[in-house]
Amino acid sequence: ILNVEQSPQSLHVQEGDSTNFTCSFPSSNFYALHWYRWETAKSPEALFVMTLNGDEKKKGRISATLNTKEGYSYLYIKGSQPEDSATYLCALYGQNFVFGPGTRLSVLP
């Protein structure tokens, strides 16, 4: 059974700061790692899907990397804006999807 951990559980940053958080997993026995952005009172929306060790994906100010050998993925946000405030979920896809607990980001204006 895949176990997905995320850290930190929550963080507050000032507008304009860059930040990053971690998704970690004990085994590379999965097909893909997904990142989702989940705003309060809305549905999760996909950011990235990564499958290979060393994958790097970027979308605007947000980017992610995957290291399957050491068991982690990083999500980076450059120049955080208040609209980036959300919970960021990491999910592993093996036999099925296993979601981490999320990192709750608050960007203060």
Next chain:
Amino acid sequence: DTAVSQTPKYLVTQMGNDKSIKCEQNLGHDTMYWYKQDSKKFLKIMFSYNNKELIINETVPNRFSPKSPDKAHLNLHINSLELGDSAVYFCASNDRGNNNEQFFGPGTRLTVL
């Protein structure tokens, strides 16, 4: 156009009742999912289903059953509702074979009294 839709958005019912939540996707995806957002706000998968197989999370009580009349629909039926079933339930879909991202529905907030 809504990609993944769920009805109803809110459902309030008495303990012991049987209820269904409907999910439809118009994306042509081959796989659909049901998730429960638990009391700690975590997303836990309940089922995944395509035309060929149903994968059930073994922690899901057998009072919960998915029903798929066709490829675009996966409804969630719940028998003998209990207080602990109160939660937000999300439907999602994707093309599983390509490791593609999931698209989520808006969620159904179920309250069992």
